[in-house]
Amino acid sequence: xxxxxxxxxxxxxxxxxxxxxxxxxxxxxxxxxxxxxxxxxxxxxxxxxxxxxxxxxxxxxxxxxxxxxxxxxxxxxxxxxxxxxxxxxxxxxxxxxxxxxxxxxxxxxxxxxxxxxxxxxxxxxxxxxxxxxxxxxxxxxxxxxxxxxxxxxxxxxxxxxxxxxxxxxxxxxxxxxxxxxxxxxxxxxxxxxxxxxxxxxxxxxxxxxxxxxxxxxxxxxxxxxxxxxxxxxxxxxxxxxxxxxxxxxxxxxxxxxxxxxxx
Amino acid sequence: xxxxxxxxxxxxxxxxxxxxxxxxxxxxxxxxxxxxxxxxxxxxxxxxxxxxxxxxxxxxxxxxxxxxxxxxxxxxxxxxxxxxxxxxxxxxxxxxxxxxxxxxxxxxxxxxxxxxxxxxxxxxxxxxxxxxxxxxxxxxxxxxxxxxxxxxxxxxxxxxxxxxxxxxxxxxxxxxxxxxxxxxxxxxxxxxxxxxxxxxxxxxxxxxxxxxxxxxxxxxxxxxxxxxxxxxxxxxxxxxxxxxxxxxxxxxxxxxxxxxxxxxxxxxxxxxxxxxxxxxxxxxxxxxxxxxxxxxxxxxxxxxxxxxxxxxxxxxxxxxxxxxxxxxxxxxxxxxxxxxxxxxxxxxxxxxxxxxxxxxxxxxxxxxxxxxxxxxxxxxxxxxxxxxxxxxxxxxxxxxxxxxxx
Numbered sequence: 001x002x003x004x005x006x007x008x009x010x011x012x013x014x015x016x017x018x019x020x021x022x023x024x025x026x027x028x029x030x031x032x033x034x035x036x037x038x039x040x041x042x043x044x045x046x047x048x049x050x051x052x053x054x055x056x057x058x059x060x061x062x063x064x065x066x067x068x069x070x071x072x073x074x075x076x077x078x079x080x081x082x083x084x085x086x087x088x089x090x091x092x093x094x095x096x097x098x099x100x101x102x103x104x105x106x107x108x109x110x111x112x113x114x115x116x117x118x119x120x121x122x123x124x125x126x127x128x129x130x131x132x133x134x135x136x137x138x139x140x141x142x143x144x145x146x147x148x149x150x151x152x153x154x155x156x157x158x159x160x161x162x163x164x165x166x167x168x169x170x171x172x173x174x175x176x177x178x179x180x181x182x183x184x185x186x187x188x189x190x191x192x193x194x195x196x197x198x199x200x201x202x203x204x205x206x207x208x209x210x211x212x213x214x215x216x217x218x219x220x221x222x223x224x225x226x227x228x229x230x231x232x233x234x235x236x237x238x239x240x241x242x243x244x245x246x247x248x249x250x251x252x253x254x255x256x257x258x259x260x261x262x263x
Numbered sequence: 264x265x266x267x268x269x270x271x272x273x274x275x276x277x278x279x280x281x282x283x284x285x286x287x288x289x290x291x292x293x294x295x296x297x298x299x300x301x302x303x304x305x306x307x308x309x310x311x312x313x314x315x316x317x318x319x320x321x322x323x324x325x326x327x328x329x330x331x332x333x334x335x336x337x338x339x340x341x342x343x344x345x346x347x348x349x350x351x352x353x354x355x356x357x358x359x360x361x362x363x364x365x366x367x368x369x370x371x372x373x374x375x376x377x378x379x380x381x382x383x384x385x386x387x388x389x390x391x392x393x394x395x396x397x398x399x400x401x402x403x404x405x406x407x408x409x410x411x412x413x414x415x416x417x418x419x420x421x422x423x424x425x426x427x428x429x430x431x432x433x434x435x436x437x438x439x440x441x442x443x444x445x446x447x448x449x450x451x452x453x454x455x456x457x458x459x460x461x462x463x464x465x466x467x468x469x470x471x472x473x474x475x476x477x478x479x480x481x482x483x484x485x486x487x488x489x490x491x492x493x494x495x496x497x498x499x500x501x502x503x504x505x506x507x508x509x510x511x512x513x514x515x516x517x518x519x520x521x522x523x524x525x526x527x528x529x530x531x532x533x534x535x536x537x538x539x540x541x542x543x544x545x546x547x548x549x550x551x552x553x554x555x556x557x558x559x560x561x562x563x564x565x566x567x568x569x570x571x572x573x574x575x576x577x578x579x580x581x582x583x584x585x586x587x588x589x590x591x592x593x594x595x596x597x598x599x600x601x602x603x604x605x606x607x608x609x610x611x612x613x614x615x616x617x618x619x620x621x622x623x624x625x626x627x628x629x630x631x632x633x634x635x636x637x638x639x640x641x642x643x644x645x646x647x648x649x650x651x652x653x654x655x656x657x658x659x660x661x662x663x664x665x666x667x668x669x
Contacts, residue, residue, distance in 0.1 A: 050293065052300055053322050053665050054347035057391070058428065061417075064410035079295040092344075097300055097321045100292055126340065129325035150428055 041085075042167040043073040045160070048084030048108065050101060052091025055118040055150040059090045067153040072160055081107040086163060088156070092120040093133040105140040113163050116142045117156060119149045285313055288650075292321045296399045296654045299664030301638075303653075310649045315642045319635070322668040330628035334594030335361045335435055338625075343429040345630065346666040348391050349384035349609045351420065351430045358433035359514060360604035360615035364597045365435065367569065371558045373437040374516045378553045379450065380423065380432065381515075382546040386457070387416040388609035388661075389497075389539045396536075396658030397468060400477050405467050412460050415453060422446045435595040436570050437563030447554055454551055461543055468536070478533035482644035482656040485530055492640050495633050496611025497542060498660055501527035501534040508607035520552045532644075532659035539661075569595055594623030610634055610661055634667040 047069075051059055062069050069075050078084040081104045093101060105114065116136040119125035122145045124134030136142050143166060144159045291302035300321035306314035326345065330338050335358075342357040343350035355377045362369060369377070394409035417427040423446050424430040424439065432439050468474045484494070489502040499506055507524045509517040525541035527534025563570035567586040576583040597619040605614035611633025620626040637660040644660075645653040 054344050054429070056299070057347055060395075061410060061414065064414075065407050066411065066414045079293075091300075092322065092324055094321065094323055096323065097292060100300075100321070104293055127324045127329070129329055131323050131325045152427065 038168045042164045045074040045086045046076045046078050046084045047074050048081050048087045049077050050087050050089040052093060052097060055090035058150040058153055059088055062153045062156050074160055084108055086113045088115045088117055089121055089136055090117040092127055093136055094131045095133055098133050098139045102139050113143045113166060114140060115144045115146060115159050117146045117151060119147050122147050125149060296657060298662060301664055312645055312648055312650055312653055315645050317638050317641060319668050322664045326669040327628055327630060330625050334623040336594055339433055340431045343431055344665055346610060346663050348663055349388040350428060351380040351384040351432060352608050354430060354433040355381055356606040356608060356613050357615055359606060360617055361435055363604045364600060364602045364617050364619050367436055367564060369437045370561050370564060372560045373562045375553050375557045376438050376442045376562060378515055379550050382549045383416050383419060385546045385609040386543050387413050389543050392661040393539055399654050399658050405464060408463060419449055419453060422449060441562045450554060454547055457547055465540060477655055478536060480531050481652050482532040482659055483530050484640060484644060493636050494640055497535060497538045498637050501538045502530035503527055508605060508612060514606055520549050522548050532655055535659045596623045608633060611637060630669055632666040632669060634662040638662050638667055
């Protein structure tokens with residue numbers, strides 16, 4: 001027998017008088033709608049396997065016989081982003097592929113979660129080369145990072161459980177997520193592709209300086225972004241051989257980019 | 264049992280005088296049947312593929328450039344990620360190339376251990392190749408069964424090398440570790456276990472009517488065409504060309520083993536399947552012979568300038584400490600010169616062209632990847648076919664994009 005959720009059940013006098021109270025409560029669980037929704041969502045995650053390279057093989061191993069992701073309610077792999085709510089990104093992201101991953105992420109309906117599987121997607125890993133994006137979080141927001149080259153299947157299952165915890169918790173969309181979206185907008189102001197690629201890379205600097213970097217928009221308590229009331233200094237993106245500001249003008253500076261300067 | 268493509272319904276409508284407009288379809292780079300991040304630009308007339316152009320580069324990680332700044336030992340992990348379905352074999356091929364450049368040969372025990380690992384890698388590669396291919400054509404059970412056996416091979420690799428997948432096992436002049444009797448016993452257990460399982464796959468596919476209808480007479484490449492396309496590996500042998508580097512240019516200790524090279528007759532994708540199934544059986548034969556003949560002796564060249572000394576020597580002797588320091592910091596220097604070495608990888612001829620300049624790094628390292636060359640055959644066999652056949656053709660050539668884009 002399944003568990004029934006009764007939402008906003010009002011206790012009537014009649015139940016108690018007729019002695020039905022005990023009978024009903026033994027079969028029915030009372031709860032909040034929010035909790036029930038999260039419970040259902042958490043145990044029926046539909047992953048979108050964004051397999052790019054090596055880690056995808058381990059991701060397939062997780063879906064296959066021995067590790068069997070179905071035990072965690074996440075066996076419905078959807079290759080269409082519009083039917084999925086969690087993206088397992090696995091592999092090395094190169095600059096040619098980055099816009100594709102970004103677009104697929106945008107096609108997923110809200111709410112959505114992202115797992116960055118593998119060291120390549122956490123930090124760029126061993127591929128410190130001209131063609132590799134140094135971390136997935138320079139392109140899309142990431143909820144759980146799974147380092148390892150490749151991570152063992154157990155690690156990915158652990159990441160899935162982290163995602164389930166995130167779903168059932170009361171956390172609003174993370175600040176990091178909104179900040180990253182602002183970063184992407186920032187990269188759109190550059191017209192030429194090279195500058196855009198460099199703007200992608202500037203996220204790395206931002207990351208090392210801390211996630212609460214001031215941006216043109218400020219985050220409100222309800223998770224929305226509003227433009228800052230007053231300019232909080234020059235918005236800059238560090239690129240090789242100088243910097244560019246929001247309007248795309250290049251300039252050089254000789255001072256170091258420290259958290260103190262940003263205040 | 265062959266199907267003639269010239270008489271498909273779409274073609275008939277055109278013959279009646281209907282003029283249809285072609286349209287362009289972008290398949291990939293995110294598509295479950297493209298085996299990674301391959302993008303195919305298709306021009307379709309109804310469901311018929313008129314023109315197929317593969318676009319590569321969505322996984323270009325600059326391997327060849329990285330090879331120029333890493334020492335030979337440091338580059339071994341990168342070769343794992345070339346063809347990540349058979350990392351052990353890539354390690355071995357690269358290290359054999361480096362050893363050819365250095366003019367050294369690993370001791371027999373190392374050669375035997377390498378052979379066992381390579382053949383295990385071949386089985387695991389074909390398991391995944393056929394499994395995902397069958398999955399694309401709708402046979403899901405095969406995929407799960409094949410992954411069950413792949414996990415066992417992963418366990419064997421983990422015992423031998425310490426890693427499930429990315430083994431990084433080879434060193435200049437030998438292997439990283441020795442093969443202990445326990446591991447040999449586990450491999451023997453696998454040898455006893457595996458033949459029945461291969462029969463199981465055959466029960467599911469070989470006589471399966473749907474599988475035969477989807478694969479027989481489709482994607483035919485004649486022997487001449489296959490040679491003209493520079494195909495290698497199972498794709499070439501399915502067309503009936505007897506060319507296997509393990510036989511034609513024996514390396515390591517393959518000339519000491521007794522095994523057969525399975526060949527196809529028609530060159531269609533059904534033959535590519537049967538060749539791979541039979542190759543797995545032959546690999547089991549090779550492993551059994553290699554285990555029986557596994558010689559005693561060192562598994563690394565006992566030369567302190569090439570192999571790391573053991574810990575007790577490092578702690579006890581000044582000279583050995585210096586050797587240890589130099590190997591770790593500088594690597595093993597190769598003499599100036601250039602070599603090309605190719606080995607029979609599960610996907611075909613994987614070759615390394617290395618130019619040495621006297622240091623422990625390659626001045627230039629070119630990788631001849633079989634996947635890139637097999638991919639060139641896709642337009643040849645897919646054009647004029649239905650789009651569903653394109654998926655079957657793509658699965659049959661068994662490419663991996665990590666190696667294709669490098």
